Amino acid sequence: MAKDEFEEKLNAKVTSSSYEVKTSASDVLRAAEAAKAPKKGFWASKAAKGWFFGALAAVAVSVVVLAICLPLAGGSGETLGSDGFVSVDVEEPTEPILEAKTGALSYELASIMPSLETDSSVKSAPVLSKKDGSLSSSAFAATIGVYDTMQSAAKEALVSLSSPDLSQGDYLGAFGEYPYCLTFASGMRFYFDLDAEAAADSGVRKDRAFSGEVVTAANVAYEASGSRLVRATGARDITLTVYFDKAAGNYYSLEQNTTKGSFYFSVSSYVSSSLAYRYTVHLVKAKANSGSSRPMLQLLYAEGRGASSYSFRVFRADDASLSIYLSGLSDPITLLYSEAGRRYSYGDYSSTRNGSSNN
Amino acid sequence: MKKDPNVSFGRFYDLTKKRTFYLILSYVRRSEVAEDLLQETYVSFLGSLDKVSVRLNPLSYLMTSARNKAIDYLRKEHQVATVDEETLDSLGSSDFVYEDSTGLLRRIASLLTPLEFRTYALHVLGEMTFKEIGKLLHRPVGTLTYTYQMAIAKLQKGLTEDGERRI
Numbered sequence: 341m342a343k344d345e346f347e348e349k350l351n352a353k354v355t356s357s358s359y360e361v362k363t364s365a366s367d368v369l370r371a372a373e374a375a376k377a378p379k380k381g382f383w384a385s386k387a388a389k390g391w392f393f394g395a396l397a398a399v400a401v402s403v404v405v406l407a408i409c410l411p412l413a414g415g416s417g418e419t420l421g422s423d424g425f426v427s428v429d430v431e432e433p434t435e436p437i438l439e440a441k442t443g444a445l446s447y448e449l450a451s452i453m454p455s456l457e458t459d460s461s462v463k464s465a466p467v468l469s470k471k472d473g474s475l476s477s478s479a480f481a482a483t484i485g486v487y488d489t490m491q492s493a494a495k496e497a498l499v500s501l502s503s504p505d506l507s508q509g510d511y512l513g514a515f516g517e518y519p520y521c522l523t524f525a526s527g528m529r530f531y532f533d534l535d536a537e538a539a540a541d542s543g544v545r546k547d548r549a550f551s552g553e554v555v556t557a558a559n560v561a562y563e564a565s566g567s568r569l570v571r572a573t574g575a576r577d578i579t580l581t582v583y584f585d586k587a588a589g590n591y592y593s594l595e596q597n598t599t600k601g602s603f604y605f606s607v608s609s610y611v612s613s614s615l616a617y618r619y620t621v622h623l624v625k626a627k628a629n630s631g632s633s634r635p636m637l638q639l640l641y642a643e644g645r646g647a648s649s650y651s652f653r654v655f656r657a658d659d660a661s662l663s664i665y666l667s668g669l670s671d672p673i674t675l676l677y678s679e680a681g682r683r684y685s686y687g688d689y690s691s692t693r694n695g696s697s698n699n
Numbered sequence: 700m701k702k703d704p705n706v707s708f709g710r711f712y713d714l715t716k717k718r719t720f721y722l723i724l725s726y727v728r729r730s731e732v733a734e735d736l737l738q739e740t741y742v743s744f745l746g747s748l749d750k751v752s753v754r755l756n757p758l759s760y761l762m763t764s765a766r767n768k769a770i771d772y773l774r775k776e777h778q779v780a781t782v783d784e785e786t787l788d789s790l791g792s793s794d795f796v797y798e799d800s801t802g803l804l805r806r807i808a809s810l811l812t813p814l815e816f817r818t819y820a821l822h823v824l825g826e827m828t829f830k831e832i833g834k835l836l837h838r839p840v841g842t843l844t845y846t847y848q849m850a851i852a853k854l855q856k857g858l859t860e861d862g863e864r865r866i
Binding site: 347366367 | 716747763824852854855
């Protein structure tokens with residue numbers, strides 16, 4: 341008998357002799373009536389069902405957690421000099437120095453998530469004292485206001501890179517149901533699903549799309565969607581949009597493009613569909629005169645109308661603090677992370693930022 | 700259905716009960732357990748209607764919920780805290796308890812691997828497309844098509860060795 345003929349006859353016989361489901365719709369409705377007890381809330385339900393699947397690491401690697409290894413060796417290391425910002429040579433990391441602890445998207449999400457719990461308003465322009473290369477009090481306040489918008493990107497890269505947990509379960513969120521959850525150390529979560537219909541593999545590029553929601557530690561949910569493109573050359577693009585208010589056109593847009601740097605991404609904040617501000621994050625190796633190198637984060641911030649911009653270079657000073665160099669400023673601003681929050685200090689000035697965004 | 704579950708639930712249930720039942724059965728391999736979990740799945744579904752947003756496919760939600768209940772059952776039955784996809788199928792009972800009129804499906808289940816049987820049952824008895832199955836099981840459509848063809852080839856060999864009269 342030919343295979344097709346066999347298949348047809350087999351399936352017909354299996355179907356005709358199949359088991360009749362005994363449970364009826366009225367049985368279900370009666371059971372539903374009987375079960376009308378207080379329902380578990382979303383978070384309780386999630387906690388009960390969200391068991392970890394170790395084997396999903398492979399899924400994570402192929403879908404979300406990208407294998408970009410970062411040069412995170414660093415520490416206080418070499419002194420670059422008081423004019424370090426101006427003279428330092430930089431280069432792209434060409435090889436992984438340490439084992440990758442997290443992937444690019446995980447890092448980027450961790451970087452922008454604290455901003456979701458702070459304000460996203462447009463920052464004011466810097467007021468630098470040009471005469472002696474120092475900051476005035478108002479310029480200090482304005483500068484750390486800008487830097488604090490981006491601080492988590494530097495902290496994640498230089499101080500406390502944490503690897504989020506990926507788990508699989510039955511997650512019912514404010515905007516849908518999702519099979520995957522990335523949980524960050526701060527308590528924030530990213531629930532997502534892959535769009536099988538949008539997946540494509542042409543041989544020279546692989547496209548994937550995902551959608552989900554970002555949920556802050558305070559359980560505020562923001563709808564999110566994104567895509568990932570991997571070219572045959574190895575270059576990757578990631579986009580992720582997190583909506584504060586979709587109807588009003590208020591959202592964050594995150595983009596990674598490895599052709600601009602193996603660890604480079606930008607975050608744009610839109611208000612009423614107009615660009616409010618944008619910053620880029622670029623992790624590089626800074627070379628000292630001795631020839632050694634250590635990681636350095638370059639942060640560029642610009643207001644939407646291009647009226648003002650800031651350029652920072654950030655190094656890890658020790659396990660809990662960063663040195664922040666601002667373009668044109670001879671001495672760095674020091675940022676200390678502690679239980680009490682983030683303490684910025686510069687000469688006689690200091691300012692502490694508290695709250696759950698201390699990530 | 701959100702407005703009055705009783706009015707349209709019967710229709711929805713009739714349209715979806717087979718695929719839901721066979722999905723659960725393909726994991727737990729016992730029809731009476733599958734019946735219980737089927738009812739639990741729909742009761743949960745009705746209880747969650749207010750949480751299912753308009754843009755969410757209710758069938759997809761239902762099927763994912765059914766699959767999770769089946770896996771949860773296996774997890775509790777075998778007293779394991781976590782299972783991964785690799786070990787999941789090994790948790791199903793080796794005996795397939797299913798009362799079809801000819802015993803044919805029991806024989807089919809004994810000849811196929813868990814994934815082959817699941818693919819076969821969902822496609823033939825659950826009337827699901829490979830695309831729908833792929834989305835549910837997180838497997839590529841090509842893999843499932845191949846799995847199904849392998850299953851048919853195995854069945855042709857296995858069942859005709861038993862005697863072609865069975866078909």
